[in-house]
Amino acid sequence: MSKWNPIISIDIGNDTLKGIVVNNRQDGKEVVAYSVVKSRGIELGDIKDVVALNDSMNVLLDNLEEQVGKVLKGDFVVSSSCGNYELKDVKREMILSEDDAILVNERHLEDLKSNLLADIVGDNNIVFHIYTKRYIIDERKIVFNPVDMYASKVGAVFSIILGDSIHRSIVDYATRETIGDAEYYISPVSEAEAVLTNMEKDRGVMHIDLGHFSTVVTVFLNGAPVMLVRVPVAIRQVILDIARVLRTSIYEAERLLKIHGIAVFNSIEPALIEYKALDGRTSLETDKIRLARIIHARLREVFMKVRRVYREAVITFEEFKDLGIPGGVVLSGGGANIPRVTDVAADILKCPVRVGGLAFIEDYFIEENENVLVDPIFAAAFGNIISYEKSEGKLQYTGYKKTGNSLSLSEKIASLFRKLF
Structure with missing residues (x-):
């Protein structure tokens, strides 16, 4: 019997709520439940009635629980297309050494990103998605991965999807009673994560x-x-x-x-x-x-x-x-x-x-109605899971199909650059 280790993904749209339940098994990710219900409480792109939205959420969860035959407990991920959000480019630098250059490692890159988030996140905004566009070594050399290179200073240019923290609080309040704590994303960005290859x-x-x-x-x-x-x-x-x-x-x-x-x-x-x-x-x-x-x-x-x-x-x-x-x-x-x-x-x-x-269709399977995997209406729900697993370091989606233990094209290129530098 396979282990029950589900991720429950919900996409809050202006017209409908979409939900999928994916169970992580040794042989892949099984879609064990899916549902679409009409949204209530959302008008002209914003949440106007939290009680009505909660009612819609409960209907969606009841549909999903009926399919799996048990109360849903696991990691919840939620996206919404409501509210305000924008794309912003931000550059950050960090001095690694005042003396000789040192070897850059993953911890340095994580510290650089953490410093960015500490500066950006405030009372009025929150970062929903973050991408690294490029790294800059010692203010002169542009690279895509500086790990295992020597540097005194490392900088980076990030693309961030910045949202209104007030709206995030409303979505959080509207869903917390129903599903508890969850990770939150922006629906169109999650859709892109699902349908586009690297x-x-x-x-x-x-x-x-x-x-x-x-x-x-x-x-x-x-x-x-x-x-x-x-x-x-x-x-x-x-x-x-x-x-x-x-x-x-x-x-x-x-x-x-x-x-x-x-x-x-x-x-x-x-x-x-x-x-x-x-x-x-x-x-x-x-x-x-x-x-x-x-x-x-x-x-x-x-x-x-x-x-x-x-x-x-x-x-x-x-x-x-x-x-x-x-x-x-x-x-x-x-x-x-x-x-x-x-x-x-x-x-x-x-x-x-x-x-x-779904661009990563080889990672998922479903017993019935395989159209769910390629239906664009479920793209954000799948993208939530992909974004969550990337951020948690649980899985590296490459967009290239692997065979056995062979490296993907992107992994081979990354390995080659590490050797060259």
Whole structure:
């Protein structure tokens, strides 16, 4: 019988709560439960009713516990797309020796990061995610890993995702009664951790979270985020458009989008769709092409705004100026499930676009419904676990499939650099 050692991951979205339970076994990570429930208590991107949110959390946990057959106890990790957060670059230096250079070790790097966090974290902000962009040896030599090199001074440039501590306190208060202590992350960043490989983040890639309340665009280069932009047009506006044009309720408009929605209106078979009017009783009809036109118009607006971010990235970073962003665009979030959404994005952005499923799928398995592993709606929940295990040093996700005891490509490169220097 396998050991019961679960991680419970919850993603608090503006429209839905997503939860997964992953049991760490010797033969891999087994997804033993998953659930999606409607969010309550969240309005216009912020938590307005803690009691209502707690009710939604309890429904989600009841669903998960029913699947595993026991009360959930273990490590809880939580992400949220609510509240304010921003990307910030910070440089820190530390003197190792006033005399001769000494050998840099892992402890020095941890002390450098600890000093950064002590300076940054205050009464009004908190660090949710931290990335090391590069290290600087003795103010002149840029390296990606200074361990086992000699130096008198070591510096680093960090990319940090900084959030509002007041909002974090609200999320903490809203969830503590239900799940107790937990580690907290930002949903779009967790999504990127799940759907992007290390190679994509190193060479350059754009991640787009097609969320309910906002569209979040993050550009990665050299393994760290270099741009993070929140676009205030998202799937919520698509639903509102459907409701207004077809004169129906928000609930019915959302149902039409999820069941019948297509992102493009050309090359689809015309078909009648029946739905309920605002009164909830009168039956109305529309056709699939008309519905697709409504969806397409708003999605074009979303991706036109994203294109401005893409162009700014190409202008700003030398690595992108000749051929654009090498890794193209990766979509996740609930909106990524709209059929043919990649067609709209590719047409406007003029680059390769794919829907992002779990990039580290070889590390996970599930007995039923393997679609959960590649469903972009669960990306943040998986990304929470990846972020947590990286921060705890429990597992090194490489993004490259291993065979036996062989080293991954990134590990081989790191080993080579250590030998050279």
